[in-house]
Amino acid sequence: MVPTMVLVADGTRDTRRKEALHDLAEAVADRREAPVQAAFGSPTELRAAVESIEGPLVVVPAFLAGSDAASTELLAGLDLDSRFDACATAPLGAVPSIVAQLVTRLHAEGWRPGDGVVLAADGGPELPGNSERRQVIDVARMLSRRVQTPVQVGYLHAWAPSVSDAVARLRRNGHDRVAVATWQLVDGADLHRLREIGATAVTAPFGPSPVVIDTLLAQHRAATARLAA
Incomplete structure (x- = not known):
């Protein structure tokens, strides 16, 4: 069965x-x-x-x-x-095929080599045995290797830095163009918040x-x- x-x-x-x-x-x-x-x-x-x-x-x-x-x-x-x-x-979490699709979505939204990248995750309370923050960092590292540029992690809730702070940091470091790679499975209100941050591009959730x-x-x-x- x-x-x-x-x-x-x-x-x-x-x-x-x-x-x-x-x-x-x-x-x-x-x-x-x-x-x-x-x-x-x-x-x-x-x-x-x-x-x-x-x-x-x-x-x-x-x-x-x-x-x-x-x-x-x-x-x-x-x-x-x-x-x-x-x-x-x-x-x-850090599944190679899913990270590869994140790269494809960045290119589809107009990301170019040399543009800054922020991986936008949710963030939240640390739960006993919770490895989710480490998983997000692993995804950022995998994404960085694929796009050949450093990837900042930004969070929508609770954890720091926020997505907007991560975007601002990249711009202070000389990246006029910054794309946000959305680490979300489905659409929702958070996508609207990400689009209000003022990044050059924001990828859609995987769906x-x-x-x-x-x-x-x-x-x-x-x-x-x-x-x-």
């Missing part, structure tokens, strides 16, 4: 973002590799979604590591210890792109193998 994929993210803050999450879940389900259950809401809604599923399940974060503090907290509050037929995967769907399904397959072991 193929475990149900439970796609998890906080869906309480932004209607546009919640719609984008459901579009992502529909795109994954269209591959027909596994049954898909969307769980985009509050902790109560997440628990109800998990408890409603009969048979094995794999909880898969529908967000990138360091891209969504509210979703990180939501997932951290889910307890699967009482279920022998369930497990959770980690949020997608239900083939590389994202492929990677989410790969996460599910790996977790399925662990359950069967």
